[in-house]
Amino acid sequence: GAVVSQHPSRVICKSGTSVKIECRSLDFQATTMFWYRQFPKQSLMLMATSNEGSKATYEQGVEKDKFLINHASLTLSTLTVTSAHPEDSSFYICSAIDTNTGELFFGEGSRLTVL
């Protein structure tokens, strides 16, 4: 079946550095992808909607200059956490809509730890 792959699954970085997380749809094209943030034992928070070839749409309260999203192809969206701080430590999850069927598939998440 369709798979959405996130890489890396775990990353540890120093405060002040930038981290890039990739989200790939492995066997379908995804015009639209979503990025979420999940704090432990809390609800999934939609950060932004990523549309191929255009600027991402950010949810209220999400800093677009801090969380850079690029959706350069129909199978890849990237989230870059710039100048990461310990409070950015979290799970980041992506999902992608199969352009042909409209189905939504989730990645397994990327755990970011900022020291």
Place this chain on the structure above:
Amino acid sequence: DQQVKQNSPSLSVQEGRISILNCDYTNSMFDYFLWYKKYPAEGPTFLISISSIKDKNEDGRFTVFLNKSAKHLSLHIVPSQPGDSAVYFCAAYGQNFVFGPGTRLSVLP
């Protein structure tokens, strides 16, 4: 091998009746379960969750039941309303998140 299964891809219910959405999982290490609701052209929104130490959690018209021995959880919506028509995703959390494939609920007026 799917760790989280939603065996019914779709479900139709009459308005006012109970909607029951089911989810089965295989990994006994999951310790938190969540339900999300998704309308067309929108991202999923959080609905309700349950910790593995509980067997029931209720929030308004929504109740989630967890049967750990059967590795089964269900979402009950009572009474169902047309606005509840959406795709419902079950998710489990252990060391990472695993989502089910979703069940499309149609509430008929």
